[in-house]
Amino acid sequence: MSTLNHYKEPEKQSHSTTSELLEYQRHDGPLNILGFWIFLATDLLLFACLFATYLVIRTHVDGGPTDKDLFEIPGFTIETILLLASSFTGSLAVYEMRHNDKKRLLGWLVVTVLLGLGFIGIEVSEFLSYIREGATMQRSAFLSAFFTLVGTHGSHVSLGIIWMISIIRQVAKYGIEPINARKVFIIGLYWHFLDIVWIFIFTVVYMTGVVS
């Protein structure tokens, strides 16, 4: 997404921004980053609506399996650990980018992708085991809401993984420069955001489920 912030003269622009972070140095850096923050606000509201729906129909199990019957502590705990760890490695990637270390930046991005894949793998196997038990999203309103809320988060993570692979390729090809720095920074925002949403899923869906 390119843009035109022309009232700054080119020479003045490079002069005034030398002290700024790499991702803000091109004219479109600040615009894209602000735009992405606002996008995250819309995405947050999307999840808020899904959470609200889940909370309204959480107990509507229609004689089928309840959250307490279904959720198993080891599974969602490992998922949580993997995702939180991936958020940490994502931050390490940005940290290495600040130190202009391309190799380590790529390394941490790859670790982040792998942790993300691990998370998705466990989530998919969790879903499959529920379905084998007959707890499909067609069974009750509760299960519809559960699969949709957690599945929407999962598809966000999957999309993030594909996106991150594309960015890894670009960093490998073009190195650490303002465009890539912006991309790494923005996917970092996205990744942390998904982590925060997961923390709510962990508490509102899983913890509440096993405790109630």
Next chain:
Amino acid sequence: MFEHIRSFASHFFVTGEPMIYASDVAIVLFLVGIIFTLTYLKKWKWLWREWITTVDHKKIGIMYLISALLMMFRGGVDALLMRTQLALPNQTFLDAEHYNQIFTTHGTIMILFMAMPFLFALFNIAVPLQLGARDVAFPFLNSVSFWLFFFGALLFNLSFVIGGSPDAGWTSYPPLTELGFDKGPGENFYLLGIQISGIGSMATGINFLVTILKMRAPGMTLMRLPLFCWSVVASCIIIIFAFPALTVALALLLIDRVADAHFFTMLHGGNPMMFINLFWIWGHPEVYIVVLPAYGIYSEVVSTFSGKKIFGYKTMVISLMIISVVSYFVWAHHYFTMGASAGVNSFFAVASMLIGIPTGVKVFNWLFTMFRGRIQLKLPMLWTLAFIPCFAMGGATGIMLAVAPADYQYHNSYFLIAHFHQTLIGGVAFGLLAGMYYWWPKMFGFSLNERLGRWAFWFFNIGFYVCFMPQYFLGFMGMTRRVYTYSGDTGWTSFNFISSIGAYLMGIGFLFIVVQVLYSIKYGERDLTGDPWNGRTLEWAIASPAPHYNFAHIPEVTERDAWWDMKARGESLIKVNQRMAFKPIHMPKNSGLPFIMAVFFFISGFGFVFNWYWMAALGLLGVGICMIVRSNNRDSEYYIPAEDVEKTEAALGRV
């Protein structure tokens, strides 16, 4: 084999209605006509290069405007069909099923495929120019937004001839819209058409908010922003916070329908009321999304045509912001009769009435701006003057509806129909037309004919009151919305008949606008100054139509009403051009990707409509590939050389 195809086609295409066969023929002829004309004039390349791939906000604005006017025509025809059916008791012009489809498409099209794109047209045309910017913050995304809207609207309208139209009202309440009661693909067309164009609307909201926050000319502080831009800020904030709720409501209903889930069904623990809540959490803010920019237009118009700065600028800004916040706390007034507790109903009743206060402030500010002004009764001002009493009346009936106990009497009656048409036509449509007349010379370089515009104005306005005033009485007499016919003993005949006459008068008004546009293309007064109305804001400081890069030199702003201030100082952008050397200008390159991506969205949506999952998956895959291609594209910008800028400015007579 042949039998197989025939049975498929008889379900796939809508059959058995002479009106629809006629439309089939009209659509095919229209398409053949377009293809023939483009091929004959060798314009395909031009269409692709100049329009389809454009990322220029001015051209995108024009495409939005053309689509919105076409949709206004279709929505208007729907309205006339309904009024024809209801003009007399016991008519058989339309049957119940057909009537259901028509009121559904009328409502959906008018709000989502007419009002929204019309507003986005004006956002695109005016906002960057008023800010002194060369484009929006994300020109590529802007093009994506337009094409998503376009293909969303196309998908929705396709239901007319393929598969069958949605028929559950523009609010699409479950459980009626669940598979058990509504099998046909019509409802899927509704869900996917709106979903696809809704993604575009959300992107537009983000785009314009960032544009206004980040791309203002030097010296243009927030409190020096033109009021139209402030109203766009307010509207974008609401888009950003309200549209996700619609996305979720539509997605969950779609999941119910295609995956057999149970969010809103009557069985297996579903809760239909949840949809209605989510829908109106978006739905009520939506009316402010469309009306706040109209307020912005009125502010610009009143100030320009009174030759005065706006009265109470700060209170105007504050009331816009208050409305954008309070608009979130009123949604349950759409169903006071649901049976919520008195406490809940009181909260939403009071919040709904509160909106009247900042709105009242704005009305008084407009009146005080006119007070002792040198008022010129040009078309934009005429529509603004018509808006004030019309909207005041619509507001007053709104307060009546907000009184929760009384609402039990008015709920879903024609009183409600009259109320919201008065606010949406008197508030939004009048504003859209005022804005269209106001910025038309800036878009196209010529003004629309005043005389024909006045005919349109009087037909439309008189028609409006003749059409909707009787409906208030019909509401009191017990006529409910969405009835397809009535018996003569109800005593509703005369009011219905008068109302239908009014609808036809409005239709004639619309035809006058069409004639006016066609006439003015040939004979309209050319605008050579770039400032036909003696305007106050920066869009009037440059040539009409604006050159590709908008501003050869970005103006320095020192006052509110920046252009008025420049004129007062004897300054102009021509003088700036003479004083300062031209520099190369950095611009975004055109791209075909937004169009291709929207086509894939369309393919995917069409697949979901008919539960052809291979097609849906193929479309989504295409969308993903487009995004990756875009992410890897490092060649999306270029420079216009300084000599070319100088040449263009010289050709416009501005050096």
